[in-house]
Amino acid sequence: MIHDIIHIIDQPLKDLVNRSFESGVFPDILKLTKYVPIPKKNGCILLNDLRPIALTSVFCKIFERVIFERITNFLTKYNIMSDSQHAYRTSRSCDTATFNLTNIINAKLSDNRKTCILFLDLSKAFDTVSLNLLIDKIEGYGLRGKISDLLKSYSLNRRQYVEVRDGKGRVIKSSEMKAYNGVPQGSTLGPFCLIFILMIFQLI
Secondary structure: OOOOOHHHHHHHHHHHHHHHHHHOOOOHHHOEEEEEEEEOOOOOOOHHHEEEEEEOOHHHHHHHHHHHHHHHHHHHHOOOOOOOOOOOOOOOOHHHHHHHHHHHHHHHHHOOOOOOOOOOOOHHHHHHOEHHHHHHHHHHOOOOOHHHHHHHHHHOOEEEEEEEEOOOOOEEEOOOEEEOEOOOOOOOOOHHHHHHHHHHHHHO
């Protein structure tokens, strides 16, 4: 539907995004996330067998994409991103990361050198990292002024609820709760994904 009426709402939407940057305020109405539990396998009966899928507003994703692009341009301009980072970067992906890793391993093996690889699972850290810690890191990377205010506004006062269907297909919703920890979910281009990645590289 949004695609069909984009020629009508594009200018008002641009005005809203620009006003958000000028004021340093992210709209509260776009901070609501719906979680839908999806079974990891058929016949699961335990909570640990469910995967929570986060769904946010399409308009929230549009705002996020613009913020993401602004931050990415800034990080690229001042060469802040590590060259080893492949996710969330133009012309890079899991494929390029795998290609580089394979080349490194082959080069070591060709020199008859022993090679050891250590893989770290940071998924839980991504879900539970302190938002206050991420906010403290923002200005340290040079993201100051209105963009800093906007990122702080984006991360605070976020709300979430869970929606499931019972055996009769009826929709059951939980009450809304505030999210105090974890990188905001629901978009693969969330601006705080970049901040989280920068923090991890700094720690390493």
